[in-house]
Amino acid sequence: MIxxxxxxxxxxxxxxxxxxxxxxxxxxxxxxxxxxxEQGFWHVRRLPLALTKSGKSKVNSKKNLTLRExxxxxxxxxxxxxxxxxxxxxxxxxxxxxxxxxxxxxxxGFLAASDVNPEDxxxxxxxxxxxxxxxxxxxxxxxxxxxxxxxxxxxxxxxxNPGGQGQTARDRCFIAASQDHEFAYGA
Numbered sequence: 001m002i003x004x005x006x007x008x009x010x011x012x013x014x015x016x017x018x019x020x021x022x023x024x025x026x027x028x029x030x031x032x033x034x035x036x037x038e039q040g041f042w043h044v045r046r047l048p049l050a051l052t053k054s055g056k057s058k059v060n061s062k063k064n065l066t067l068r069e070x071x072x073x074x075x076x077x078x079x080x081x082x083x084x085x086x087x088x089x090x091x092x093x094x095x096x097x098x099x100x101x102x103x104x105x106x107x108x109g110f111l112a113a114s115d116v117n118p119e120d121x122x123x124x125x126x127x128x129x130x131x132x133x134x135x136x137x138x139x140x141x142x143x144x145x146x147x148x149x150x151x152x153x154x155x156x157x158x159x160x161n162p163g164g165q166g167q168t169a170r171d172r173c174f175i176a177a178s179q180d181h182e183f184a185y186g187a
Contacts, residue, residue, distance in 0.1 A: 001060040003045045004087040008070065009059045010096030015117040024060035025095035032093050033059065041091070047073055048114075052170045071125055078137040088142035098148030099123050111148065112175060132171065145175040163166035 009029025011022045026048075033044045047069065063113035077090050097112035101123055108125035110116070134142055 001089070002085060002087040003031070003041045003043075003089040004077060005036050005041050005091040005093065006047065006073055007036070007044060007093045008047045008065070008073075008096065009061070010048070010065050010112070010114055011061045012064050012114050013097060013112065014064065014115050020097070022096065026059045027148070029093060030059040032145075033057075036091065043087075045073065045077075053055070057075070066115050067122070067124060068114040070111070070113045074125065075133065076132065078133050078139055078142065080138075087139055089143065090137075090139045091143040091145065093145045093147070095147040097124075098146065100149070101149065110144070116152045138169075139170075141171045141175045143175075 007029045009026035010023075011026045013020060013022075018029050029046065030141065036044050045060045046057050047067040048060040048061065048063035050058050052058055073090060077092060080086055094111050097116075099110045099116070099118060100125050101108045102120070108123075109127040111127070111130075112124040115121050116124040127152075132145070134144070
């Protein structure tokens, strides 16, 4: 069984004041990555990436992660370019800022990369976009673990458990640190 994971921990945000910088996400993400490797995940990708002196990968607590880098990495995880060695299971762990655009008609949740700026309408990775990607993904087992504010926004869709819909039956597990209208706090 091939199991891939993308583990993201973003501490650094360009648009934020110093008060909005985070301290825990990179460390939390690194601990999750280590645990997944211990449990037999074949490939664990970390972002933002740092290399130790011994050449091992780790989550970088000081490096920025752009919206383009984050979106590409998520797409690569759930919609791999190659049919060969397609994973049987894919896990996305995200720890960082979650944002919510209240909108006039309907609110929308976002995963914030380092370079987002809500004042310029650059909110981040739309959770609606992520839901659509998961629906189209050929990966049969999908695990999404969001450790951020407004993470429950991902659960606000009818296709959350598609079972045997379409060509491929899928299993999905969603873990959210907060409801769609709630903030998440570090311990």
